Amino acid sequence: MSGVALTATGLFKRFGALVVLNNVDFQVSPGEAIGIVGPNGAGKTTLLNVLSGAYPPSGGQVFLAGHDVTALGAAERCRLGIARSHQVPRPFAGMTVFENLHVAAAVGGGLAGQAAYDACVDSLELCGMTRVANRRAETLGLLDRKRLEMARALATGPKILLLDEIGGGLTDAEAAVLVNIIQTISRRDVAVVWIEHIVHILLQVVTRLVCMDAGRILAQGEPREVMADPSVIDAYLGPGAVAHV
């Protein structure tokens, strides 16, 4: 599997008068792992929605492997290799966990028969969900629903995986397992974009960190440098906090 780049230029997203993405440029290279941080309401999820095709942007363009995919919807972009998880899990409640993955592998991944099953079992085992494979998704607790989001996205066989706050509420041990999973995915040459509030687990995985605030990218680059950036500290702790750090 060779990687593919996802690039966005000059993205805007408005909801009425509210400007949620304000001229955002974004790029993920093949095999890269990028973390996105920023206060609530910064526009992180919206960026992910625009990259995955869930929302059309109000302005700007999205390119996948150099092709303009701005006009394509989420389903088409998924078939081209962009998969995502949802911050608030959206399981197929009436289907079992395995069936949730199977539809992803068959439709998004374009696989049939044994190949589709293999993709499901691989993803289940990687995400530690084999034990609940035959349970209806509506019976899962929140943590398993989040795991299911990731497992289902993975079952589509993505080249680019967009993850939205899948680590919240984990114990240290569970967080370590999650870090391990994402490192494994990353080693398979899948580009990962991971939105997460828990910075210390993010820093174990990502090679680049992007900090957003109020619809803009405040800072990006080497993770520890970004976290030390005065404007980032401002955004998190409020203006003036820098002086006390």
Place this chain on the structure above:
Amino acid sequence: MNAYKVERWTRQSVFFSAAVGALLLVLAVGPLVFPPGITDRLTTLFIYIILAAMWNALAGYGGLVSIGQQLFIGLGGYALIRISNAGVPMFPALILAIVIIALVALPIGELMLRLRGGEFAIGMWVLAELAHFSINLDPLIQGETGTSLLALNAFTPGARRADIYWMGLALMILLLGTLFVLLRGKIGASIQAIRDDEIAAASVGVKVQNGKRVMFVLAAGGCAAAGVLNLATTISYQPHAFFGIQWTAYMLFMALVGGLGTFEGPIIGAILFFSMETFFGATGVLYLIGLGVVALGFALFIPRGIWGEVEARFGVRLLPVGYFLKMVEGEKVK
């Protein structure tokens, strides 16, 4: 990766499918052994099952709530009148009418599927009313007076009763079989995903609008089949009886009470509705109030419907549309 097996047939579903097959065989010889009254009533039950299953295909799986499916019931009947009037023999005319209305549904779907939620629901009803009034203008129909399917006079009552029964049984098996085959395959997985969450479905590659198109055309063809069968049993075509909104009320009742978004539920709902009608239909207004109370009770206290509740509580699945993972080695699966 650990070794595994994926099963689609469970012992439960093998047993159930065999039972359904046996029941269908018994039904197939029905007209030869049942008294005429029973044969007629069963034909009505087949029509109800078709209607319930088709409304469910649209609303339960496609997420498209329509209060205007009588559009296709009325058009189906009308098409049969017209085609039969043009001299096509009875049973080819029946099939042709259904196929034509399913084709007519293609452009209607293109137009109507641009509408969302309530707009779609009401838009379908408006279309049904428009079609109703347009068809009243056809001289052959003579306005609300209506007309009769004269070609049926060529049959003896006994032969007509049996033939229409078989037609109804065959169409029910064909339509529900189509839904079943769709559900078992890749389209079905997509459709179930759409039923559960459209946004998530799109995120895993499902073309939501395509899934809805399939359900729309299937439901249209199914309702046309019900209209055609209804005309064949009642013989007279009065537009207001075919385009009446009471059909929507029946379909809603059967699908909601039985269990929306399940395959088995609407069949159970149709049998329940049919039984209520058989035993209490003669009580007129009281019967209608009874239907309303039952529907309201379900909406408030058992919103998943009978079969939805059974499935969720006991995890039963009678149809082999699912996938069960068994690990040969490694972790135990629940």
